[in-house]
Amino acid sequence: MAVAERPEVAMQLNLRPVISFHGVSKVYPTGTVALRDVELAVLQGDFCFLVGASGAGKSTLVRLLIREEVASTGRIFVDGQEITRMARRRLPKLRRKFGIVFQDYKLLSKRTVAQNVAFALQVTRPGQRHLREKVEEVLWIVGLEDKVDKYPDELSGGEQQRVAIARALVHRPRIFVADEPTGNLDPDTSWGIVQLLLQINHRGTTVLMATHNREVVDLVRRRVIAIEGGRVIRDEAQGSYLRPGEATL
Amino acid sequence: MRRILAALWFSIKSAGQNFRRNLGVSLAGVFTMGLILFLVGGALLFTHSVNSILQAQQANASKIKIYLSDSASLASIADFQTRLQHDPRVISVSFESKDQAAKEASQDPDIQQALSTLGSNPLPASLNLDIKQLTDLARFDQMAKSTPIADKTTATDYNPDVINKLHTVINIIEVVGGVIALILFVISLVIIMNTIRTAVYARRTEIEIMKLVGATDWFVRWPFILEGIIGGVLAAVFSGGVVFAGYHVFVQAAQRSLLSLPFDGSYTVTLLILLVVGGVCVGALGSYMGVRRFLSV
Structure with missing residues (x-):
């Protein structure tokens, strides 16, 4: 049983959830109901997989979390702050708590690896001292210290995702969100990326990874939150992609 | 202070970089803006020239x-x-x-x-x-007719037909000039907004990343606005030069055909300043509105 599911244990350990959803629903203007009455709590330092079929609501959950979308009903807290009614001008500060990567790496093709990573600091903390050292440090963490001056086109898919991870890490986020980070990668490369995320988690960063990748989820055996039809149908401390006896998700 | 300077430097540097990296789109924008500024400048100079010719005529006529x-x-x-x-x-x-x-x-x-x-x-x-005032001529004609010392048969050389025609021509030119300027203004705004939107669209990933890593709206906007200003100034200088040269040729041609049209140097300078100010405003405003759509991440 995860600590998050035992509020009394969490209280005793003086742990407050870094992310919590309370009765959150999301209905898009088209009428599509993407999330229904979601209750969720993630503690600082957790590693969670968010699993579910395409269209189950994983991406909507991620988008609500980083306030790309606003919840229709319910409340979402990040680091103790309610974000559902947060003013637009305060969003930049909220987003700096997150490190975010997507399936399509979203790298700038005309900038080198180092410039792509530095970009995140330049646009959020202009005049940052020791920029080069900070960039080199995260590139070393993701294992790309020898690709500093390469352009994204010269890298493999896995390497490009590592650059995206380095860019998300460089401002030392509290929460790392990965939306299908291995979606475009072969199994070996995917495994490398997940290892990297586990390593980031090991350094104390909360990691939330939305994924389709059954092998990875089953191998890692960490917390699994399963979503189906917009509802959380399962939340297990050391879960697997499917519940025993479940044919598909 | 250090952060403000760094932010400013980053904005200027990325505006310049963006301009160079997307040279094709940037130049297309500058060219479109230049063309429209040229049309606006040309229309203003033409109206000004026609007006000064007519004013000379009016001075003769009154x-x-x-x-x-x-x-x-x-x-x-x-x-x-x-x-x-x-x-x-x-x-x-x-x-x-x-x-x-x-x-x-x-x-x-x-x-x-x-x-x-x-x-x-x-x-x-x-x-x-x-x-x-040309319009007062009729009153003086009336006054002359009621004066005993005026010639009984032909009191004045007043010819209402010519005067009325000249007056109508001046009115028509003013209205037509106004309408053309208004149409040009609307067309230019639409074209410039779309050109800038295309330029911004080419860099939507960059804007998306900036928003996702937590850059403020103004931080995202500034490089684009600066770039719009650079483009506006370039367009104004380019169109101003062409308008200036065209005006020179036009004045010479007019003088050869014996029209009394002097080369109005002070108006040309005013017009050049107006074009630069217009280019800067339209560039900045167009960028601001062009980026706005992509900021709603």
Whole structure:
């Protein structure tokens, strides 16, 4: 049983959830109901997989979390702050708590690896001292210290995702969100990326990874939150992609 | 302070970088903006030129001769002249005697022949008025007709047809000029907004990343606005040069065809400043509105 599911244990350990959803629903203007009455709590330092079929609501959950979308009903807290009614001008500060990567790496093709990573600091903390050292440090963490001056086109898919991870890490986020980070990668490369995320988690960063990748989820055996039809149908401390006896998700 | 300077430097640097990296789109934007500024500048200069030609015509036209009766005494003529000189609508009044009128008319050989055949001088003396407003001519015509010292048969040389026509032409040109300027303004705004939107669209990933890592809206906007300003200034300089050269050629051609059109240097300078200010405003405003759509991440 995860600590998050035992509020009394969490209280005793003086742990407050870094992310919590309370009765959150999301209905898009088209009428599509993407999330229904979601209750969720993630503690600082957790590693969670968010699993579910395409269209189950994983991406909507991620988008609500980083306030790309606003919840229709319910409340979402990040680091103790309610974000559902947060003013637009305060969003930049909220987003700096997150490190975010997507399936399509979203790298700038005309900038080198180092410039792509530095970009995140330049646009959020202009005049940052020791920029080069900070960039080199995260590139070393993701294992790309020898690709500093390469352009994204010269890298493999896995390497490009590592650059995206380095860019998300460089401002030392509290929460790392990965939306299908291995979606475009072969199994070996995917495994490398997940290892990297586990390593980031090991350094104390909360990691939330939305994924389709059954092998990875089953191998890692960490917390699994399963979503189906917009509802959380399962939340297990050391879960697997499917519940025993479940044919598909 | 250090952060503000760094932010400013980053904005300027990325505006320059973006301009160079997307040279094709940037130049297309500058070219479109330049073309429209050229049209606006050209239209303004053309209207200004036509106006100055017409004003010269109007200055010529706002003259009226009050023919004096041969029986009018010199004292009453002098009296009438003084009264006219004190009228605020009048620029100047001059007296033309019968002899002067004959001398003036003799410049035409036909009239000279007619005068010498007659043996006497039938031409009346006149008071020649220069009037400020073209529209006041009719009133002076009326005034002359009710004056006993004016010639009974032909009181003045006032010709309402010519005056009315000139007046209509001036009105039409002003209205047409206004309409053309308005249409150009609307077209330019639409084209510029779309061009800039295309330029911004080419960099939507960059904007998306900036928003996702937590850059503020203004931090995202500034490089684009600066880039719009750079483009606006370049477009203004380019179109200003072309308009200036075109105006020079136009004035020379007009002078060859004997139109009284002087080269108006001070207006040209005003126009160049106006184009630069316009380019900067349109570039900045267009970028601001172009980026706005992509900021809603």
